[in-house]
Amino acid sequence: MTATDRSIELITAAAQAAADKLAHDIIAYDVSDVLSITDAFLLASAPNDRQVKAIVDEVEERLLKELGAKPVRREGERDGRWVLLDYVDIVVHVQHSEERVFYALERLWKDCPEIGLPEDALATRGKGAEYAARQAAEADGGPS
Numbered sequence: 001m002t003a004t005d006r007s008i009e010l011i012t013a014a015a016q017a018a019a020d021k022l023a024h025d026i027i028a029y030d031v032s033d034v035l036s037i038t039d040a041f042l043l044a045s046a047p048n049d050r051q052v053k054a055i056v057d058e059v060e061e062r063l064l065k066e067l068g069a070k071p072v073r074r075e076g077e078r079d080g081r082w083v084l085l086d087y088v089d090i091v092v093h094v095q096h097s098e099e100r101v102f103y104a105l106e107r108l109w110k111d112c113p114e115i116g117l118p119e120d121a122l123a124t125r126g127k128g129a130e131y132a133a134r135q136a137a138e139a140d141g142g143p144s
Contacts, residue, residue: 014042015042018121021051024044024046024047025126026121034112040089041090045096045097049080070087
C-alpha cells in the first residue's frame with residue numbers, strides 16, 4: 001500500500017507552506033504500510049514557539065485555500081512546542097527544535113519511504129543544526 005495521490009498533494013502543499021514560513025528540516029514519510037489511520041507524516045521544526053505557530057497557521061490556511069482541506073483535529077497549539085494537524089490522510093507535526101531533537105520522530109519512521117518534496121522544502125534540511133550552532137557561538141561570545 002502506498003500513500004494516495006490526495007495524500008501526496010496535501011503533503012506537497014503543506015511542505016511548501018512550511019518552507020515559506022522558514023521551517024527547518026522538513027521531511028515527509030509514507031507511513032501507509034505501517035499505520036492504518038493515515039497515509040503520511042510531515043515533520044517540520046522551528047527555533048521558537050512563535051514561529052511554530054506561524055508555520056501551523058500557514059499550513060492550515062494554505063491547505064484550506066488551495067485544496068479545501070480542514071484538519072479534523074489540532075493539538076498542542078496552546079504551548080506552541082509541538083502542534084499536530086490531523087487531516088486524516090496526512091498528519092502534520094510542527095515542533096519546536098528542542099522537542100524535535102528530544103522526540104526524534106525520524107528515528108521512529110526511518111524505515112518508511114520518504115516522500116519527495118518541493119525544492120524549497122528540501123533546502124530546509126540541516127537548517128536546525130545551523131541555527132543551533134549559531135546560537136551556541138553567540139552564547140559563547142562569538143560572532144553572530
